[in-house]
Amino acid sequence: MRGDRGFRWNDKSCDYRRRFLCSTPAEVIPTVCEEGWYMFELSCYQVNNDEATWRAAKETCENQGAHLVSISSEGEQGFLEAMVQQSTWIGLKVDGKDDDGKRNFAWVDSRDFNYTSWSEGEPNDHWASFSEEDCVEMRIEYKYLWNDEPCSTDNACVPEVIQGMEAVLVVVVAVVVAVVVVDEVVAVEEEVEEVVVVVVVVVVAAVVVVVMVAVDVEVEVVEVVVVGSYHKESRSERHCC
Structure with a gap:
């Protein structure tokens, strides 16, 4: 160069x-x-x-x-x-x-x-x-x-x-898991409040991050x-x- x-x-x-x-x-x-x-x-x-x-x-x-x-x-x-x-x-x-x-x-x-x-x-x-x-x-x-x-x-x-690749993976997995959980919640209770859905997403994402860090994901x-x-x-x- x-x-x-x-x-x-x-x-x-x-x-x-x-x-x-x-x-x-x-x-x-x-x-x-x-x-x-x-x-x-x-x-x-x-x-x-x-x-x-x-x-x-x-x-x-x-x-x-x-x-x-x-x-x-x-x-x-x-x-x-x-x-x-x-x-x-x-x-x-x-x-x-x-x-x-x-x-x-x-x-x-x-x-x-x-x-x-x-x-x-x-x-x-x-x-x-x-x-x-x-x-x-x-x-x-x-x-x-x-x-x-x-x-x-x-x-x-x-x-x-x-x-930063690990962080990207964590976010992607967290979002996928959160979507699945929210779908299940909505399926069980169609009248769930929007705020409850948001809380579920945040909690699930946090749990996934903690778990992935705990198992030492290396990417x-x-x-x-x-x-x-x-x-x-x-x-x-x-x-x-």
Whole structure:
């Protein structure tokens, strides 16, 4: 994701060091982001300035039970653009070529590759003779649009915690149970007051929430986003990507 191209995507050699993004399942679902974390939709993000190449970032994520982040919407892209300060790795990498030699990109978590934010003219494998641009970054010089890049650049990281799915499940189940109970009440007593129906719904929903929390329902997904610093040596002999 190239900063100088509006954080659109850019293909890059996988040996360059870039900031990177990871994701992992979690057991506990926080109701709010912890101190030092920043929320976007169902996710919490925290800046981590450790540096790593794309491959090292991927291994770091996997050692945490996570993976490099997959960006799936314009909103998520925009949030990251506002958060990161330098060129940043994302979990997109070349995954083979077509018969005509065209490169295919794929997310490390096998997510559908439906959303893109490439900088104009990217991916172009510009430095293929020097080092294949098989990894993708949000490049600061491209205003954080995406750019393909050699995967050897060092970058830091930002953990992202996706939360709230459990709460959604609780609400859905509570509503379904409440509707069933209300139907039964109305069937038994057609003259039941509206206020009684409302009370029944609220009570049933509360009971369901308590029960689900008691049995420790776990449906959260967590992502760790790694965002890193710009490695000047990697670009000392190059003008652009």
